[in-house]
Every structure is written in structure tokens, then in C-alpha cells.
Amino acid sequence: MAICSVFVVNKAGGLIYQYDIFRLDIVLKIHDEKVVVSFGQRDGVREMGHAVLSINGVDVNVKYTAEGKEILEYLRDPANYPVSIRFGRPRLTSNEKLMLASMFHSLFAIGSQLSPEVGSSGIEMLETDMFKLHCCQTLTGLFFSCIKFIVLADPRQSGIDALLRKIYEIYSDFALKNPFYSLEMPIRCVLFFSYNFVICLQLKMHNTCSLKHVY
Amino acid sequence: MTVHNLYIFDRNGSCLHYSEWNRKKQAGISKEEEFKLMYGMLFSIRSFISKMSPLDMKDGFLAFQTSRYKLHYYETPTGIKLVMNTDLGVPNCRDTLQQIYSTLYVEYIVKNPLCVLGESLQSDLFHSKLDSFIRALPFFSVRAA
Numbered sequence: 174m175a176i177c178s179v180f181v182v183n184k185a186g187g188l189i190y191q192y193d194i195f196r197l198d199i200v201l202k203i204h205d206e207k208v209v210v211s212f213g214q215r216d217g218v219r220e221m222g223h224a225v226l227s228i229n230g231v232d233v234n235v236k237y238t239a240e241g242k243e244i245l246e247y248l249r250d251p252a253n254y255p256v257s258i259r260f261g262r263p264r265l266t267s268n269e270k271l272m273l274a275s276m277f278h279s280l281f282a283i284g285s286q287l288s289p290e291v292g293s294s295g296i297e298m299l300e301t302d303m304f305k306l307h308c309c310q311t312l313t314g315l316f317f318s319c320i321k322f323i324v325l326a327d328p329r330q331s332g333i334d335a336l337l338r339k340i341y342e343i344y345s346d347f348a349l350k351n352p353f354y355s356l357e358m359p360i361r362c363v364l365f366f367s368y369n370f371v372i373c374l375q376l377k378m379h380n381t382c383s384l385k386h387v388y
Numbered sequence: 389m390t391v392h393n394l395y396i397f398d399r400n401g402s403c404l405h406y407s408e409w410n411r412k413k414q415a416g417i418s419k420e421e422e423f424k425l426m427y428g429m430l431f432s433i434r435s436f437i438s439k440m441s442p443l444d445m446k447d448g449f450l451a452f453q454t455s456r457y458k459l460h461y462y463e464t465p466t467g468i469k470l471v472m473n474t475d476l477g478v479p480n481c482r483d484t485l486q487q488i489y490s491t492l493y494v495e496y497i498v499k500n501p502l503c504v505l506g507e508s509l510q511s512d513l514f515h516s517k518l519d520s521f522i523r524a525l526p527f528f529s530v531r532a533a
Contacts, residue, residue, distance in 0.1 A: 219444045222438055222441075222444060223444075262441075262442075262443075262444065265439065265440075269439065273436060273439060273440055276432060276436050279432075280429055280432055280433055280436065283425060283428075283429045284429065284452065284454055284459075285454060286415055286416075286425070287415055287425060287429065288413060288454060288456055288457055289392035289393055289408070289410075289411040289412060289413060290392070290412050290413060290456035290457050290475070291412050291413045291456075292456060293413075293454045293455055293456035293457060294454045294455035295454060296452045296453070296454055297452075297453055297454050297455060298452060298453050299433070299437070299449075299451075299452040300449075300450045300453075301437050301441065301445055301447070301448055301449050301450055302445055302446050302448070303441050303442070303443045303444070303445045303446075304440075304441060304442060304443075306440070325440065325442065
């Protein structure tokens, strides 16, 4: 148990000195421009992956507080204590999503190169205890336009193959047949997303399952 | 059902042990390069998954599969990584890999003072025990090849 406060009481019972020691029991560090928990897992705050989301109820701006001070500097100053900090898994920025997608692209290729069997595809399913990643590469992906569809789902979710094929179908109908769409560019087609895509996902969701994230 | 090969890596990424049983295709690069590629892939998968996960994970990466094989992964808190490639029919092998670690690696490598940790495993006893352990697995049945 760490020391939190010191009280000095005189003979008559009066308080003559009091000192509060404020100190985080959590070690923070900067990783990828975010302030993350590096050690000290407690009260639902997890090591590895949890980042500072807000301080005293105000959302932080990556590694700076709302006032523009560096978070680590702010927390080093005892005058700012007591402080309330909210931790959580950081949301992925769009840059990070781009990076992760290209990272998967190479993992996919290495998975096929390191295959002990002849004629193996790349990674089709990647399993962790929290989610399963399903990937479907279309035939055209092997030749000219490399299109992969990736879905993250609950580990117990079934029927993802059909969903991936359905997404491909919608992609070919609403993205490829769109005269304003140039190949290999980000899909900005309203129909693709707002209507068909969402309906297709909702159809999947109605049988007790939930698709948590779809990229 | 069959087991293709097994890699053991330490936490620094050096390959401590490699053995293969029914491997049809070689990677087309030297073994040294292959180990580096494999470790690099696992390392990237771990960081990929920790960012991609919608929730906090406990065990993290377990396995992936392609159209022809399945890769099973187990990592100890000390950073020893066991990787086993099998064919698609094999269910989750986490227990098997854990058993290889606890009954073979710990018993015959860690408890052997002559085995230098962090270098490739030279113990013949370990090699023969591992070979017979893998061959005794219920899903190790060589298909007519």
C-alpha cells in the first residue's frame, strides 16, 4: 500500500501538518504519439493498448491536453492533482487504418509464401480470442485489381463467407458500374455504403449475432 | 490430417528449433531467411491484432488459416513462441503447444545446464522426445504421399 497522506497531530488533538501525496499507480509512456499505459493494471485499466482519453472530463488531443500542454508534463506537476483521467482503447485514426490495411496485405502474401503445402492462398481467416478476421480475395485480385474484402467478426459468428461474397456482389454492382468510379481509388459511392451495404450487414445481424466492426 | 512443421522462437526472434514432418513445399529461400520472415510475420501479426481488436484481448493471436494449411501459435509470458503448421482439419492446438513447452522444452532444455538459453537447441534427447511426441499426436497420420 502506497502512502497517500501524512497527518501530524499535536498533543491537544489539533492538526498541525497535513500533506497529500498524489501519484499515479500507473506508468504511462508515449507510444505512437499516444499516451498509453505501459505498466500497472488496475481498476479496469488494462496494460497494453489503453490510452488516456480525457483528463478531468475534457478530451485530450492525442498527446496534448485540451489546453495544449503535453499530458506527461501535466501529470508530472503535483499542483494539478487530484486529477481524473479516463482510459480506454484508442480509436484508430484513418491513417492507422490505411497502415493496418497495407500491413495485412503483406502478411497475406507472406502467409502464402511460407506455406508448407503447394498452391496455398494467403491468410483467409485469422483467429484471436476476441475476434476472427475473415479475408476473401476475389479472382480478379490475383490478376489486375487486387481487391480484398476483410471482415472482423465475433469468434462464434458463422456465415461470414456468404457475407463476403455478398459484399463483393454489391461492390461489383454499385462501385464498378458507377461511371464516376475509377479503379483502385477509395470508394465514395453513396449507394454502396448507405443503402445496399448496410442492408446486407443488417440482414446478417438479425440472427442473434452482432458484427462489431466492419472495415 | 497431418502436422507439417514446428518452429520455436525465443523472445529476441532467433529460431531455437525447427523440425518438419510432412512438408510438401519449401519457401524457396534459405532456412535462415525463412526463420526471419516467419518471425517478422508473427511480430507484425501481433501488433496488427493488438491495434485491430475491438476489445481488450487475453490470449491474443491464436491461429490463422489459408486455403491449404493452418498455423497455430502459442506464446509464453517469457516470450518463447511455438508455431506449428498443420492442415485445415486440425482443431485448436493450443494445449498441444503448451504441452510441448511444459513437458519438453522446460524438462529437457531449461533443466539441462548444458543447454545455453537463447541459442539453437542442440539436445538430442529433446529432439527425439519432440519427434515421438508429435508422431503420437492423434492428428498426426501421414496421408498417402
